[in-house]
Amino acid sequence: MNTTIFFAGTGNMGGAILRGLLNAGTDAKNIFFFDPSDKAAEAVSALGCVRVKSFAEGIEKANVTFLCVKPQIFKLVAAEWKAAASALKSEKTFISIMAGVARKSLIEVLGEKNQVLRVMPNLPLTVGKGSVGLATDGVSEETLKLAEEIFGNIGVTCRVAESLIDAVTGLSGSAPAYVFEFIEGLTRGGVKAGLTRDVALKLALGTIEGSVELVKQSGKSPSDLCAMVCSPAGTTIAGIDALEEGAFRSTLIKAVVAGTNRSKELGK
Structure with a gap:
């Protein structure tokens, strides 16, 4: 898989996905990340991943972006993300792990031109034994297959309607x-x-x-x-x-x- 991936946030869950991908053989040079914490960034950089200076730079460099900030932070960064997404010249794929943030809200920020997929992973992805729910509403088959390819090396995936993604969060996410x-x-x-x-x-x-x-x-x-x-x-x-x-x-x-x-x- 030659997909380039950008992580907006490398906390517990974002970091788990990132490390799971590395353990599954993804080239660290194909993984970009943004984390405002220098201490956290040093740990990820030590894995060989590439730190970028901004969200805008990350989404420009990568084909797929993982949105891994806390749901409470989304409202604070929405304006910045919207400006960056509107400046994109080609379609990109965004995968959100933010609990409770609806696809409709994400589309309002990231734009109709991009593919936006909500997922709910869990921590065992770190050791290649995760479980991931994929919310299928409004998402192309190509994007769903891409997500299944990305997550397939580090866990099992299940397709569900977006109305059930909160239930996935309560079960496998927690x-x-x-x-x-x-x-x-x-x-x-x-x-x-x-x-x-x-x-x-x-x-x-x-x-x-x-x-x-x-x-x-x-x-x-x-x-x-x-x-x-x-x-x-x-x-x-x-x-x-x-x-x-x-x-x-x-x-x-x-x-x-x-x-x-x-x-x-x-x-x-």
Whole structure:
């Protein structure tokens, strides 16, 4: 892939995508970035990526621009971005990871002549295991395929309507944190039961990795697999009962919905 890419922002998520692309073999010389923080910029420059002096310079040099600033910052930079986009002489592709910022709002700033795609990635892109939702509304098939090519080396992609991108944010965008909490909970449980922390963490990680692979390969639903583990009056059903007392699944559902609603609020 010879696409040149510009990152407007290299924070947690922007940096994760950038590093994921580098790990997947993208030439660092084909990646440009703008970050007002000299400290943050030094770290990215050390990876071989090219720092530019402005948003305008970045979008001129690259074919594809990732918009990776916080949603709250968008309103502050909209005028600058609009001026830079209006000066472009050829069509460019913009990919926004900003939660809650509608494509309509992006088009008003970046112009009708450019391709504008909303996506919601997640942090595991850094290690090539990310999940990315692509909002298809108003986007050409060519642009969608380009995005799938870019993200395909560092994760899995799903096409959804823009009306569902907030739900993607609440689920896969936020869920790595939920999973980290789950891992920590299992580890602490093992420690409380008498295991060392190192042993408990190793067992927790191995169990989760194996369980995920089993769901992928077995063709069975998570509920069916759970039933297979729960022998009558056994240890597992006792543990499941404890999870039910704590409203485990209900709490996860509420977490996804809360993240979805917050994403919607950010767009107002």
